[in-house]
Amino acid sequence: PVSVKLEEYTPYPFEIDQVSLDFSLEPAATRVKARMNVRRTQPGALVLDGVKLDLNEIRLDGKTLGPDAYERTDETLTIHKVPDKFVLETDVTINPSANTALSGLYISGGRFCSQCEATGFRHITYWPDRPDVMSRFHVRMDADKSKYPILLSNGTPGESGDHSDGRHYAEWDDPHPKPSYLFALCAGDYDVWRDTFTTMNGDHVDLGVYVDKGQAASAEWAMESLKASMKWDEERFGRAYDLGVFNIVAVRDFNFGAMENKGLNIFNSAYVLASQESATDADFEAIESIVGHEYFHNWTGNRITCRDWFQLCLKEGLTVFRDQEFSSDLRSRPVQRIKDVMRLRARQFAEDAGPLAHPVRPSKYGSIDNLYTATVYEKGSELIRALTVFIGINAFNKGMQIYFDEYDGTASTIEDFYSCFEKASGKDLSQFRRWYAQAGTPEVKVEESWDAASSTLTLTLSQKTPATPGQPTKEPVPIPLRTALLDGNGAHVSVEGWDNGEGVIVLEDKKITVDLKVTGTSEKPLLSINRQFSAPIRIDRELTNEVLLELAAAETDPFNIWDNFQTLARTEVFRLLDNPQSPPDEALVGALGDAVRSNESDPAFAALLTALPDIGELFQHREPVDPAGLNDARKRLRKALAENLKPDAERILAKPSPAPFKPDAEQAGIRALRSAMIGLTGALDTADASRKLKSLFDAAPNMTESLACLRTLVPFQTPERDEVIESFYETWNENPLVIDKWFAVQAGQGTADDARRLSQHPDFDLSNPNRVRSVAAAFSMTNLAAFHARDGEGHKVIGDIILEADKRNPALAARLLTSFEQWRKLEPVAKASAEKVLKQLQSESLSKNASDILARALG
Ligand code: B3K
Ligand code: ZN
Numbered sequence: 001p002v003s004v005k006l007e008e009y010t011p012y013p014f015e016i017d018q019v020s021l022d023f024s025l026e027p028a029a030t031r032v033k034a035r036m037n038v039r040r041t042q043p044g045a046l047v048l049d050g051v052k053l054d055l056n057e058i059r060l061d062g063k064t065l066g067p068d069a070y071e072r073t074d075e076t077l078t079i080h081k082v083p084d085k086f087v088l089e090t091d092v093t094i095n096p097s098a099n100t101a102l103s104g105l106y107i108s109g110g111r112f113c114s115q116c117e118a119t120g121f122r123h124i125t126y127w128p129d130r131p132d133v134m135s136r137f138h139v140r141m142d143a144d145k146s147k148y149p150i151l152l153s154n155g156t157p158g159e160s161g162d163h164s165d166g167r168h169y170a171e172w173d174d175p176h177p178k179p180s181y182l183f184a185l186c187a188g189d190y191d192v193w194r195d196t197f198t199t200m201n202g203d204h205v206d207l208g209v210y211v212d213k214g215q216a217a218s219a220e221w222a223m224e225s226l227k228a229s230m231k232w233d234e235e236r237f238g239r240a241y242d243l244g245v246f247n248i249v250a251v252r253d254f255n256f257g258a259m260e261n262k263g264l265n266i267f268n269s270a271y272v273l274a275s276q277e278s279a280t281d282a283d284f285e286a287i288e289s290i291v292g293h294e295y296f297h298n299w300t301g302n303r304i305t306c307r308d309w310f311q312l313c314l315k316e317g318l319t320v321f322r323d324q325e326f327s328s329d330l331r332s333r334p335v336q337r338i339k340d341v342m343r344l345r346a347r348q349f350a351e352d353a354g355p356l357a358h359p360v361r362p363s364k365y366g367s368i369d370n371l372y373t374a375t376v377y378e379k380g381s382e383l384i385r386a387l388t389v390f391i392g393i394n395a396f397n398k399g400m401q402i403y404f405d406e407y408d409g410t411a412s413t414i415e416d417f418y419s420c421f422e423k424a425s426g427k428d429l430s431q432f433r434r435w436y437a438q439a440g441t442p443e444v445k446v447e448e449s450w451d452a453a454s455s456t457l458t459l460t461l462s463q464k465t466p467a468t469p470g471q472p473t474k475e476p477v478p479i480p481l482r483t484a485l486l487d488g489n490g491a492h493v494s495v496e497g498w499d500n501g502e503g504v505i506v507l508e509d510k511k512i513t514v515d516l517k518v519t520g521t522s523e524k525p526l527l528s529i530n531r532q533f534s535a536p537i538r539i540d541r542e543l544t545n546e547v548l549l550e551l552a553a554a555e556t557d558p559f560n561i562w563d564n565f566q567t568l569a570r571t572e573v574f575r576l577l578d579n580p581q582s583p584p585d586e587a588l589v590g591a592l593g594d595a596v597r598s599n600e601s602d603p604a605f606a607a608l609l610t611a612l613p614d615i616g617e618l619f620q621h622r623e624p625v626d627p628a629g630l631n632d633a634r635k636r637l638r639k640a641l642a643e644n645l646k647p648d649a650e651r652i653l654a655k656p657s658p659a660p661f662k663p664d665a666e667q668a669g670i671r672a673l674r675s676a677m678i679g680l681t682g683a684l685d686t687a688d689a690s691r692k693l694k695s696l697f698d699a700a701p702n703m704t705e706s707l708a709c710l711r712t713l714v715p716f717q718t719p720e721r722d723e724v725i726e727s728f729y730e731t732w733n734e735n736p737l738v739i740d741k742w743f744a745v746q747a748g749q750g751t752a753d754d755a756r757r758l759s760q761h762p763d764f765d766l767s768n769p770n771r772v773r774s775v776a777a778a779f780s781m782t783n784l785a786a787f788h789a790r791d792g793e794g795h796k797v798i799g800d801i802i803l804e805a806d807k808r809n810p811a812l813a814a815r816l817l818t819s820f821e822q823w824r825k826l827e828p829v830a831k832a833s834a835e836k837v838l839k840q841l842q843s844e845s846l847s848k849n850a851s852d853i854l855a856r857a858l859g
Contacts, residue, residue, distance in 0.1 A: 003364040006310040012128050013044030016135045017177075021125065025143035025187055027097040027107050031056075032125045033089065036135070040084040048077045049122035049129040054093040061086050077126045090126045099123070100767060100808035103369075108253035109212065111188025112148065113266055115259060118309055118368045121180035131306045132411040134177040141187065142169035148187040150210065154178070154262045156245050174262055176242065177409065179305055184261030186210070186249045193219035197230050199240040205230075210249040211273060218273040221284055221663060222248060225291040232292070232326050237400060239299045248272065248291070252736065255769055255811050256372070257290050260297035267294070270737055270770055276661045278738050280704040281668035288330065293323035299404065307411040309368050313360045313436070314414055316372075317380015324381060331665040334558035335604045341533045341559070344382060346616045348374035349538075352441045353620055354821040355857050357468040361414055361436040366852040369811045375439070382536035383435050389480040389504055389534045390432060391425040399424035431508065434477045439468035444479060444507060446541040450524040457485065457518060457525060462511035463537075469859070479507040482534040485518060485525035490554040493518055493525045502531070526550065531557040545571070549591050562608055565592055569612045569637065570621065576633035584640035593644035600652075604669030607676040610645070612638055615784040619822060626827045631785035635683070642683035649677035657701050668704075675708035682712030694720035697727075707741060714749035739763060740770050744778035751786050752793035755779040759801055766804055769812050776801045780819035787819070788826055792833030795820075799837040803844060810847030817841075817853040 016036045024031040038046070051074065058065045060082065070079045079088070099106035104123025105114045114120065122129040139153040145168040151160070155174025162168045190210040197205045207226060209219035226248065233239040248265045250272035258267040271290045274283050300322060301315035328336040351357060351374050358365075358373070360380050365371050388396040399421035407416055414436055418429050447460040461481075465474035484502045485493040492501025496517040505514055518525060528551070530539055543551070545568060552564035568588055576582060592609065599606040618630050642649070652674060658667045678696060681689050690713065697709035710728050713721045725746070732738040743764070747755050758764060758775045765771045780787045780798045787794040798819065806813035823834035835858075842854050 003366045004309075004368075006308070006361075006363045009308050009310075010044075011042065012130065012133050013040060013042045014046060014128070014133075015039045015041050016128070016133060018136045018138070019127075020138040020140070023139070023141040023185065025112055025141055025148060027112075028095050030094050030096055030105065030112075031091070032094060033091045034125045034127070035087065035089045038082070038086055038088050040082075046079045046082050047128070048079075048126040049075060049119070050077050050092070050126040051075050051122050052094070053123075053126065056091040056093060057089075058091075059089040062089075075122070092125055094124060101810060102253060102255050102769070103811065105185065106253075108251045109188075110147070111190070111251070112143075112186060113188075113249065113251045114183065114185045114261075115255065115266065116183050116261070117181040117259060119181075121183055124183075127180050129180050131179040131181060131308065134179050134305070134409075134411060136177050137174045137183060139172045139174075139185065140169060141185065142167050143187050147189070149189050150187065150192075152184075152186040152210070152247055152249065152264055154182070154184055154264050156243055156263070174243075176262060176303070178262050178302060179411065182260070182262045182302055182305075184259070184264040184266055186251075186264065186266065189213060190249070191216040193217070193223050195223050195227065197227055197241070197246075199230070200234045201240050203240070204244065205241055206245050208245075208247045209272060210247060211269070212250070212252075215250075215273055218275045218278075219248075219250070221274045221279075222250075222267075222272045222287055222291055225288040226295060228288070228330065229292040229295040229326065232329065233296060233299065233322075236325065236329070237299070237322075237404075239404065241298065242303070246295075248294075252770070253768055255809070258294045260294040260301055262298070262302050265294045267291075268770065270740070273737060274663070276663070276702065278703055278732070278735055279663075280702075280707055280741075281663065281671055282704070284663035285327070285331075285668065289323050289327050292326045293319055296322040296326070303409065304403070304407045305411045307413050309365070309371065310361055310363070311413050312371060313376045313380035313383075314412060314417055316377050317360065317382075318384055318417075320377050320381035321384040324385075332602075332604055332669070335608065335669075337532055337559050338562050338605075338608050340378075340381075341563075342611075342617075344374070344378045344536060345620075346614065348378040348536075349441050350616060350620060350822060351375055351818075352379070352439060352468070353466070355469060355824070355859060356818060356821050356853070357439040359437050359439045359471075363437070366855075367814070367849045369849050370814055370852050379536055386435070386480055386535045387421065387432065389482060390478060390506065391421055391427055391429075395421065395425035395427075432478050434475055438465060438474055438477065439471055440465040440474060442477060442479060442535075442537045443540050444481075444530075444535075444537050446527070446529060446539060448527055452522055452524070455518045455522055457516045457527065459505070459514045459516065459527070460511070461505070461507045461514070463507055464510075469856070476508070476510045479535045479537060481505045481507060481529055482531035484528045484531060484556070485516060486528055486551075486554045486556065487521060487523065487525060488550065488554055490556055492556065494520050504534070505529075526554050528555060528557060528560055530560075532559050533563070543567075545585070545588065549587065552591065552595070558605060561595070562605070565595065565609060566613050568592075570618060572637055573612070573618055573630065573633045574622065576636050577629055584637050586640075589637070589640045589644050592641055593648075596645060597648060600648075600673070602669070603673035604665070607669070607672035610641065610676040610680060612641075614782075616782075619784060619825065623825045624827045624831070625825050627784045627788045627830075628790070638680070638683045639685065642680040645677070645680055646684070649680050652677050653681070653696065657705060659701065661702055671702065671704045675704055678705065678708040679712050682716070685716075687718065690716045690718040690720045694724060697724050703738070707745065710742070711745040711749060714746055733763075736768075736771075740774040743771065743774040747775045747779040748782045750779075750783070752779075752789060752791070752797050755786070755794070755797045759797065767808060769809065772801065772805055772812060772816075776805075776816050777819070780816065788830045788834070790827075790829045790833075792830070792836070795830075795833050795837040799841055802850070803841060803846075806847050806850045810849040813847065814849035814853050817850055817857070820857055823857065 019036040022033040096105045097107050103120040151170035153172035158171035158173050160170035193209045193216045195207045211219050243263045250269040252269050254268035300318045402420040442463050442465045445462045449458050555561040596606050596609050693709050693713050700706035802813050802816050
């Protein structure tokens with residue numbers, strides 16, 4: 001397989017300051033004419049990208065070119081002789097209705113929509129489809145007015161009008177130069193939820209959220225989220241919106257969450273539509289954060305874009321950091337932090353520990369679509385967060401302003417970005433940048449010794465990063481560790497040189513020792529380290545359960561309270577796995593139950609405390625691993641916790657759910673704890689519990705709780721389970737987003753047979769990525785015990801779906817394939833079955849995207 005390399009970057013030899021695109025929209029034959037002003041900036045050939053384009057004509061400075069004047073391959077158009085400055089016109093025909101890969105211009109729900117990142121634009125017209133070629137786009141489109149009354153593109157609307165033949169036209173003009181991956185076009189019949197926003201500069205902005213007919217009211221939350229995002233970016237980063245129009249369009253068929261096209265964001269409808277009856281709190285929260293994320297790209301991504309795709313984390317890691325900060329400010333910071341770290345550990349740590357591991361800024365790739373990973377996004381964000389700790393928040397804020405000032409309007413690199421923080425902090429950040437070049441999660445060993453005579457706690461900290469594919473040895477990276485010393489009552493102990501009882505220790509080398517001189521006590525203090533998860537690492541610390549419990553009781557950092565219990569629970573699950581006859585540790589269960597009870601006034605946090613580490617997380621701590629065995633051990637611990645919390649669950653669930661419904665963090669927290677209690681009720685696994693869950697389901701006043709009941713009932717073998725599955729379907733079968741959930745909870749809790757049955761259900765639809773994911777990703781990525789079951793059926797079901805999906809939608813298939821990334825860690829029987837399915841897939845003629853993942857997974 002050929003790969004693209006960072007070191008081979010060369011600038012494009014031409015500049016195209018302006019392009020006019022003319023679309024005549026027809027589903028099966030859309031005519032696209034492009035007119036570009038081209039100017040040579042250095043020696044080199046004029047090569048344009050273009051895939052599956054029917055070429056009608058090429059004109060250079062008004063003259064039609066004969067076939068000798070250019071050369072075409074499946075992916076490029078090269079024009080042999082060009083002057084230094086010229087106007088190039090191309091005329092092509094494309095077939096959006098045949099576009100099942102959903103990259104380029106395609107049809108969803110009878111409407112036109114586009115997706116150009118990373119390389120979709122080349123499916124629309126000939127163009128240097130790379131992020132460092134930025135141009136001002138003028139768009140004109142015409143279409144049948146009755147079918148496509150609304151015509152949208154980037155920027156602000158210009159002229160529009162009717163033709164005599166039932167067609168109409170509209171023009172859009174985007175004054176901000178942009179790369180082709182930010183181009184967007186939507187055409188169809190929509191309902192719109194409108195609003196306005198006035199920027200801090202006093203500029204008026206018209207906002208619109210375009211959705212399916214009859215759904216306008218379900219766009220209200222997305223609109224509220226948009227306005228909150230616009231305000232937040234002004235207040236937090238001084239960034240105002242820069243056009244008179246901002247539109248969001250919701251589409252049902254979409255390969256990922258959403259896309260930040262300039263002035264015209266296109267969203268997976270799952271992250272736009274929310275009504276109080278049909279959406280969960282998790283949906284409201286996800287909409288808020290994704291609307292924020294795409295909006296924040298306007299500055300970090302669009303105004304300042306990436307020079308090449310190796311720099312993807314420049315926009316993605318930074319924008320994830322920005323959306324996480326936004327959610328922290330709007331909701332609860334500690335709860336947000338815990339959720340973000342859960343996601344990081346489940347997805348990114350796993351990726352970083354397997355065959356698909358790659359640096360946050362890779363130096364080569366086989367297929368660009370496969371680079372939109374947890375590492376680029378999630379670890380990319382963690383590195384920015386660690387930077388804020390490493391140089392301090394003031395220097396960070398200053399550096400961001402330098403970045404906005406100096407790099408506005410450019411296609412930049414990670415080096416450019418870091419130069420701003422070097423200026424702001426006066427620090428050399430070349431060591432810190434190693435984080436971007438090295439894959440793998442660093443492991444930090446923490447050892448402490450207490451000298452009572454001098455009241456000094458000596459810490460010995462050492463780091464090592466495991467080898468990853470292509471990187472056998474690793475350099476140390478600077479690891480900023482927020483640290484505090486606590487006494488047994490949870491008071492901060494004063495340490496020389498620290499303010500407010502907290503300091504930052506930076507582990508810059510392979511190994512360091514630090515003396516912390518304590519004042520005011522001669523008792524050995526408790527060490528609280530990596531507070532708020534200040535660095536994305538694993539901590540290796542040998543603590544007995546007694547000390548961990550003592551620490552959990554004294555902790556003042558909510559993240560670490562939660563994390564201490566996670567460590568305790570993880571150790572206990574492994575102990576139970578190795579001792580099948582042993583009952584769960586009463587002291588631990590009691591402490592966890594007490595922690596939940598004593599945090600009931602912060603219900604969102606209490607809910608997180610009830611969540612034991614999931615199998616995906618436990619998976620990473622043992623090799624070879626038997627997910628089914630882990631699942632049983634975990635269930636035993638969970639049952640003991642459920643017994644401990646039974647009276648509390650009954651008391652909490654006897655209260656009414658908050659009314660009237662509001663999707664805010666406060667009510668969501670209460671519902672999160674109620675849902676956790678619903679889950680624990682199910683962990684009791686009795687006939688009584690099944691009846692109780694059915695009555696809770698029947699009375700559930702919102703989707704969050706009815707879904708929690710459904711999810712909890714799926715593993716039961718009782719009449720109530722079947723009744724609830726059926727009644728949920730009957731109630732919601734007109735609402736595809738809710739039916740996606742119905743599929744997902746069954747695939748996420750059921751067996752391979754269930755997954756197979758769901759994939760054969762009449763409502764299963766291979767052409768709809770949400771529906772495919774609701775079965776295949778829910779099963780293979782969240783239900784590891786069933787997916788990796790020894791009979792191999794789980795692997796087969798997913799292999800079959802991937803094979804079918806790949807024929808239409810390679811990006812989707814490649815993403816699903818990553819669920820096999822841990823296969824080498826499995827116990828021998830499941831490992832053999834995973835290998836067999838992967839090899840079988842490899843013998844088929846798969847897409848380039850899928851082959852890239854397969855080759856690395858098997859490599
Ligand atoms: N930038 C897009 C992701 C595009 C994925 C292309 N394969 C959405 C986002 O991260 O905001
Ligand atoms: Zn993004």
